Amino acid sequence: EIVMTQSPATLSVSPGESATLSCRASQSFTYYLAWYQQKPGQAPRLLIYGTSTRATGIPARFSGSGSGTEFTLTISGLQSEDFATYYCQHYINWPLTFGQGTKLEIK
Amino acid sequence: QVQLQESGPGLVKSSETLSLTCTVSGDSLINYYWSWIRQPAGQGLEWIGRVHSNGDTKYNPSLKSRVTISIDTSKNQFSLKLRSVTAADTAVYYCARSSASYYFLYWSQGTLVTVSS
Numbered sequence: 001e002i003v004m005t006q007s008p009a010t011l012s013v014s015p016g017e018s019a020t021l022s023c024r025a026s027q028s029f030t031y032y033l034a035w036y037q038q039k040p041g042q043a044p045r046l047l048i049y050g051t052s053t054r055a056t057g058i059p060a061r062f063s064g065s066g067s068g069t070e071f072t073l074t075i076s077g078l079q080s081e082d083f084a085t086y087y088c089q090h091y092i093n094w095p096l097t098f099g100q101g102t103k104l105e106i107k
Numbered sequence: 108q109v110q111l112q113e114s115g116p117g118l119v120k121s122s123e124t125l126s127l128t129c130t131v132s133g134d135s136l137i138n139y140y141w142s143w144i145r146q147p148a149g150q151g152l153e154w155i156g157r158v159h160s161n162g163d164t165k166y167n168p169s170l171k172s173r174v175t176i177s178i179d180t181s182k183n184q185f186s187l188k189l190r191s192v193t194a195a196d197t198a199v200y201y202c203a204r205s206s207a208s209y210y211f212l213y214w215s216q217g218t219l220v221t222v223s224s
Contacts, residue, residue, distance in 0.1 A: 034210035043214035091209035095167040098152040
């Protein structure tokens with residue numbers, strides 16, 4: 001099983017600034033990584049798949065990168081609606097696993 | 108617009124079987140993969156397993172001995188059965204759709220299932 005470890009657990013950033021969220025995999029792979037945004041009481045929302053491809057309707061301020069064991073989600077020019085919890089997920093093999101999440105909070 | 112909606116008891120007794128059904132509207136189940144994912148309160152997401160429209164299944168090894176996921180394409184539904192539940196199975200349960208690339212674009216709203224002693 002690939003263990004996905006996200007850091008930091010909580011990130012405090014001011015609106016308008018940028019945030020960089022990290023996701024580390026216990027085994028190396030390329031491409032097969034997705035990112036989700038989740039707000040309280042809601043289902044996760046797909047942001048990024050294939051490491052760097054934005055899902056339909058996702059603003060360009062969200063970008064993904066990485067390969068091997070290190071992956072990154074960058075959010076530029078944070079807006080109020082971006083403060084939420086973010087999860088990474090690999091889909092290279094079974095079982096599919098998610099990271100434990102990074103909570104992005106307003107500084 | 109694809110929509111997924113879970114149904115089933117919100118309270119299950121310890122040692123019994125948790126049963127949920129996901130009804131899909133707005134598209135057919137054919138040629139997609141349908142998963143169950145759960146999230147204990149304040150915790151991360153755990154993939155439980157998936158079923159293809161042809162009935163093929165894959166399960167998380169951590170739950171495999173207790174899980175059955177089935178599909179009924181005529182009703183546009185798929186189902187989860189989790190046997191011998193304990194308090195550790197208390198969570199919000201989601202159903203979700205993926206293609207052969209197993210990321211999840213469509214999710215249900217989630218349903219809280221509490222296991223009581």
